[in-house]
Amino acid sequence: MFSKQKITVAYTVEKCIKCGMQRKRKFVNGDVLFAESSKCTSCDGMASIEKIFGEILEQ
Amino acid sequence: MNFTNFDFDQLFSMSDDTNPIMMIIWIVPIILFVFYGQRIQLYITSNEIKKEIKKLDSFKETSRNGLIEYVKINLKPVDDPIKKIDRFLDYFTIMPVDMDPHGIVDKVQHTVRSREDYTREQVKSLSPNVSDLELNKVQTLLEIASSLQMIYKIVNHMFLTAKKQNNYPLILPLQMLLPFIMEQAEAMKDAIPAFKAGQPVGDGIGPMVVGKMMLNSKKEIISFQTVLSETDFEGRKLFLLKAEGPNSTVGRPSDALETIVSKNKLDTIIMIDAALKMEGEESASVAQGFGAAIGGIGTERFQIEAIATNNQIPIFSIVVKQSVKEAITLMTKEIADQSDNIRSQVYEMIQENTKQGQSVLIIGVGNTAGVPQ
Numbered sequence: 413m414f415s416k417q418k419i420t421v422a423y424t425v426e427k428c429i430k431c432g433m434q435r436k437r438k439f440v441n442g443d444v445l446f447a448e449s450s451k452c453t454s455c456d457g458m459a460s461i462e463k464i465f466g467e468i469l470e471q
Numbered sequence: 472m473n474f475t476n477f478d479f480d481q482l483f484s485m486s487d488d489t490n491p492i493m494m495i496i497w498i499v500p501i502i503l504f505v506f507y508g509q510r511i512q513l514y515i516t517s518n519e520i521k522k523e524i525k526k527l528d529s530f531k532e533t534s535r536n537g538l539i540e541y542v543k544i545n546l547k548p549v550d551d552p553i554k555k556i557d558r559f560l561d562y563f564t565i566m567p568v569d570m571d572p573h574g575i576v577d578k579v580q581h582t583v584r585s586r587e588d589y590t591r592e593q594v595k596s597l598s599p600n601v602s603d604l605e606l607n608k609v610q611t612l613l614e615i616a617s618s619l620q621m622i623y624k625i626v627n628h629m630f631l632t633a634k635k636q637n638n639y640p641l642i643l644p645l646q647m648l649l650p651f652i653m654e655q656a657e658a659m660k661d662a663i664p665a666f667k668a669g670q671p672v673g674d675g676i677g678p679m680v681v682g683k684m685m686l687n688s689k690k691e692i693i694s695f696q697t698v699l700s701e702t703d704f705e706g707r708k709l710f711l712l713k714a715e716g717p718n719s720t721v722g723r724p725s726d727a728l729e730t731i732v733s734k735n736k737l738d739t740i741i742m743i744d745a746a747l748k749m750e751g752e753e754s755a756s757v758a759q760g761f762g763a764a765i766g767g768i769g770t771e772r773f774q775i776e777a778i779a780t781n782n783q784i785p786i787f788s789i790v791v792k793q794s795v796k797e798a799i800t801l802m803t804k805e806i807a808d809q810s811d812n813i814r815s816q817v818y819e820m821i822q823e824n825t826k827q828g829q830s831v832l833i834i835g836v837g838n839t840a841g842v843p844q
Contacts (some may be wrong), residue, residue: 442844465803465804466804
């Protein structure tokens with residue numbers, strides 16, 4: 413009755429092809445694995461989606 | 472009045488065996504339970520089952536309404552799709568007669584594939600210009616909604632039959648099976664958001680590993696919704712096979728294998744798939760073994776085993792253990808984190824079991840939703 417509600421939040425992990433830096437952000441519609449998604453924030457390389465996964469949060 | 476000095480012996484006349492009130496107190500429940508015990512149990516169990524049936528009903532309705540909403544928004548059908556969708560949800564499949572098991576696998580495969588083809592055509596008829604990605608999504612959502620409807624109908628039927636007959640033993644198997652049924656149903660209900668958003672599910676770990684291995688090589692469609700790519704690794708020729716992503720499909724790896732074997736000499740097959748974990752086993756643990764790691768109704772596995780046997784090709788497997796829910800819902804972090812480990816295990820397996828100049832087929836088995844190549 414008083415148990416916390418569990419929700420799954422989807423995350424996308426981007427990895428820079430050039431410097432290997434990883435960045436975790438919330439999943440947005442249209443994200444698919446291995447797709448080039450954005451410019452790397454630490455170098456001028458392109459980051460591609462390395463992982464998409466869900467994490468359970470308690471509310 | 473002093474309430475603390477009751478003499479219970481005196482109150483209930485425990486020392487006196489002939490007290491009629493005492494006799495009634497003991498005998499009435501005994502009679503009640505002898506004659507009406509089963510009915511009382513039926514009543515208690517019924518209430519528990521009713522609650523679960525109510526849940527199943529809500530799952531069924533949620534999946535149906537979710538599907539209708541998705542179709543209306545994303546497929547933009549010309550006509551109202553509700554009638555058509557309701558008709559699809561009630562579709563049934565009559566499995567072939569197995570009194571004579573000879574040729575049963577081909578018959579089952581034919582029936583299942585005919586159903587898939589029919590559903591695909593019907594979804595297309597809702598919106599003729601629908602993309603393959605949306606088509607496969609709707610097809611998967613339709614399968615989920617249809618399965619939840621079937622589960623609800625069967626459980627409700629068993630419950631109502633037992634109630635109608637006032638038959639307690641009839642309700643026992645249902646009571647025992649219900650926790651497992653509920654686990655499956657809840658998993659299916661929770662799978663809907665992931666498929667709608669085109670996110671990878673736990674079952675997609677095999678395609679995820681092989682998809683990454685395919686990234687910089689040429690791909691070709693080898694069989695229905697199945698992609699093949701060729702590459703080299705330390706003097707070995709690698710054939711990489713997976714369902715065509717990012718669509719929500721498992722492809723037809725057995726048909727692909729048949730084509731590959733007809734043109735090439737394979738020395739080893741390695742299959743990567745999700746496997747159901749046993750209770751107590753750690754989720755996302757990786758295990759290696761022999762034999763074809765592929766789930767489903769069994770026809771694909773049968774065909775792969777037959778081809779491998781006829782051509783004397785050993786089959787190795789790598790599986791990632793997970794629960795039913797993990798397999799069909801959004802991939803967990805633990806499973807996603809295993810992808811690099813599995814890839815290195817695949818390469819180790821190739822080095823250990825093949826020689827230079829040999830050919831290896833690596834199949835990423837599973838639903839490839841959200842996993843391109």
